Amino acid sequence: MKAAFLSIGDEIVGGLTVDTNSGFIAGELRDVGVEPVAGFSVRDDEDEIIRAFRQALEQAELVVSTGGLGPTVDDLTTACVAKLAGREMVLHQPSLAAMEERFRVRGIEMPANNRKQALFPRGAEVIPNPNGTAPGFICPVLTDGGTRHVACLPGVPRETRHMVAATLVPWVAARQPGRRFLSRTFSTVGLAESRIDELLAGAIRPDEARVAFRASFPRMYVRLTVDGAPGERLEARMDELEARVRERLGDAVYAVGDEGLEETVGRLLRERGLTLAVAESCTGGRIGDRITDVPGSSAYFLLGTATYSNDAKAAVLGVSPQTLARHGAVSTETAEEMAAGVRRIAGADVGLSTTGIAGPGGGTEEKPVGTVCIALVWEGGAWSRRYDLGAREREWIKATTAQLALDRLRRWLLNPD
Numbered sequence: 001m002k003a004a005f006l007s008i009g010d011e012i013v014g015g016l017t018v019d020t021n022s023g024f025i026a027g028e029l030r031d032v033g034v035e036p037v038a039g040f041s042v043r044d045d046e047d048e049i050i051r052a053f054r055q056a057l058e059q060a061e062l063v064v065s066t067g068g069l070g071p072t073v074d075d076l077t078t079a080c081v082a083k084l085a086g087r088e089m090v091l092h093q094p095s096l097a098a099m100e101e102r103f104r105v106r107g108i109e110m111p112a113n114n115r116k117q118a119l120f121p122r123g124a125e126v127i128p129n130p131n132g133t134a135p136g137f138i139c140p141v142l143t144d145g146g147t148r149h150v151a152c153l154p155g156v157p158r159e160t161r162h163m164v165a166a167t168l169v170p171w172v173a174a175r176q177p178g179r180r181f182l183s184r185t186f187s188t189v190g191l192a193e194s195r196i197d198e199l200l201a202g203a204i205r206p207d208e209a210r211v212a213f214r215a216s217f218p219r220m221y222v223r224l225t226v227d228g229a230p231g232e233r234l235e236a237r238m239d240e241l242e243a244r245v246r247e248r249l250g251d252a253v254y255a256v257g258d259e260g261l262e263e264t265v266g267r268l269l270r271e272r273g274l275t276l277a278v279a280e281s282c283t284g285g286r287i288g289d290r291i292t293d294v295p296g297s298s299a300y301f302l303l304g305t306a307t308y309s310n311d312a313k314a315a316v317l318g319v320s321p322q323t324l325a326r327h328g329a330v331s332t333e334t335a336e337e338m339a340a341g342v343r344r345i346a347g348a349d350v351g352l353s354t355t356g357i358a359g360p361g362g363g364t365e366e367k368p369v370g371t372v373c374i375a376l377v378w379e380g381g382a383w384s385r386r387y388d389l390g391a392r393e394r395e396w397i398k399a400t401t402a403q404l405a406l407d408r409l410r411r412w413l414l415n416p417d
Contacts, residue, residue: 001034001035001061001062001172001176002034002035002036002037002060002061002062003026003029003035003037003060003061003062004036004037004038004039004057004059004060004062004063004064005022005025005026005036005039005040005064005065005066006039006040006041006042006052006053006064006065007019007022007039007040007042007065007066007155008042008044008049008065008066008067008076008155009041009043009044009068009155010043010044010074012041013041013042013043019041019066020157021066021153021155021160022064022066024157024164024214025064025066025153025164025168027212027214027223028164028165028168028169029064029168029172030212031169031181031183031210031212031225032172032173032176032181033172033173033176033179033227034062034172037059037060038060040052040055040056044068044074044075044076045076046076046079046080046083049068049076049077049080050083050084053065053080053081053084053141053150054084057141057145060148061148062149062150062151062172063148063150063151064150064153064168065077065153066152066153066154066155067154067155068080068152068155069134069135069152069153070117070154071111071113071114071115071116071133072113075116077152078137078152081121081124081137081139081141081152082120082121085121085139085140085142085150086142087121087122087123087124088121088122089119089120089121090119090120090121090122091115091119092118092119092120092126092135094126095118095120095126095128095135098128098135099114099115099117099133102133114133117133117134117135120135120137120139121139123139123140124137124138124139125137125138125171127151127163127167128163128167129154129162129163131156131158131159131162132154134154134159136152136153136154136167136168137151137152138150138151138152138168138171139151151168151171153168177230178229179227180227180228180230180232180234181226182225182234182235183223183224183226184223184224184241185222185257185258186222186242186249186253186256187253187254187256187257187258187260187264188220188221188222188249188252189219189220189252189254189261189403189407189410190407191220192220193215193220196213196220196249196252197213199249200245200248200249203245203247203248204241204244208226208237209224209237209238210224210225211223211224212225217396217399218399218400218402221258222245222249224241224242224245226241251414254407254410260293261403261406261407261410262290262293262294262406265291265406265413266294266300266301268410268413268414269300269350269413270296270299270300272413274300274349274413275300275346275347275349276291276300276302276349276351276352276409277301277303277304277343277345277346277348277351277352278291278301278304278305278352278353279304279305279307279338279339279341279342279352279353279354280305280306280307280353280354281306281307281353281354281355282356282358282372282398282401283398283401283402283405284306284398285304285306286398286402287304287352287354287402287405287406288301288304302347305317307338310329313329313334313337313338316341316345317338317341317342318337318341318344318345319337319338320337328367329355330357330371330372331355331373331386332375332384333384334373335353335354335355335373335374335384336353336375336377336384338351338353338355338375339351339353339375339384340377340382343377343378349378349379350376350377350409351375351376352375352405352408353374353375353376353377354372354374354401354402355373356371356372356373356397357369357370357371357372358394359392359393359394359397360391368388368391369390370390370392370397371386371387372386372389372397372401372404373385373386374401374404374408376408376409376412378416385408387401387404
């Protein structure tokens with residue numbers, strides 16, 4: 001099967017929003033034997049959208065679009081596909097009910113225009129969206145080359161990615177009954193894509209599996225896909241390949257599946273019955289935000305503080321003024337006292353801290369922009385380290401520091417010193 005991708009929206013064409021959906025979807029569909037052949041972007045204009053769909057259908061059996069499924073007047077995708085396919089629009093009652101319930105539980109009256117999102121071309125297969133109000137759909141379109149299909153998904157990446165995994169990939173795989181596909185994703189930390197490629201070189205032959213890499217900063221994923229005839233023991237083949245990946249990449253693999261370090265750390269804290277408190281300076285609360293993104297994190301996360309100024313470090317965390325004067329706010333000594341202080345006031349088993357210079361100003365010759373210190377303190381022990389990340393973007397330094405801190409905690413939880 002060949003597939004083309006269409007991103008719809010003035011913001012995409014105008015460069016205000018970057019299309020990350022098409023590349024992600026193409027990668028997921030390649031894993032089930034789909035060949036990506038073309039990509040398009042188009043404004044919120046009915047004639048242009050229909051023209052783009054027709055052009056894409058000339059090249060591919062499947063066209064996947066993202067965007068234009070909202071409730072406003074400039075959301076035109078569904079109506080365009082209905083017109084293209086020559087099908088009337090009909091109300092899908094289950095989608096409307098799910099939408100109304102979504103508003104009800106939030107105590108908000110549903111605007112009348114949201115009802116538009118429950119209208120689909122007659123005969124289309126609806127793709128549920130548990131993370132938003134815009135369901136997707138798959139609609140057959142009769143062309144000179146026979147019946148082809150258009151799959152329409154919302155433009156919000158978090159919503160789209162779930163719908164691709166839950167519905168679109170299984171739909172595509174089911175249309176290739178002579179083959180069975182199995183994929184496994186390895187979440188890694190601390191290695192660049194080029195370095196992972198080097199380490200895995202020669203470990204897996206092309207005829208054994210397809211190896212793909214996906215960077216979603218600060219995460220890096222390795223994905224293996226095997227295929228075979230129905231009845232083949234693909235799981236056993238995959239287990240063997242996983243052993244080779246782990247042998248090459250070692251503890252840089254922190255999880256099997258699309259998982260963030262905050263999820264891995266949370267699971268390890270639960271398993272060990274430990275609690276955590278975090279004191280952040282240069283990361284400004286980013287670690288606490290990631291940890292509390294995990295449902296149930298209140299079972300192990302007790303306190304997070306963004307103690308940015310020296311006065312706050314001293315008054316809230318009890319960092320010694322002498323330490324600050326002698327070593328400075330960005331030092332392993334200060335980081336350790338921050339971690340010890342937040343652990344003490346929270347009554348936590350483990351204290352984690354960050355302090356650094358995220359830039360673009362504030363650096364010195366001794367401590368240039370990109371200098372960060374991370375510390376971990378527990379009953380009877382402490383660890384700290386200075387990192388020189390270089391004069392990168394402020395956002396990159398903050399995100400990387402948070403990732404390094406979570407990884408240090410993960411490694412300690414796996415092997416407490």
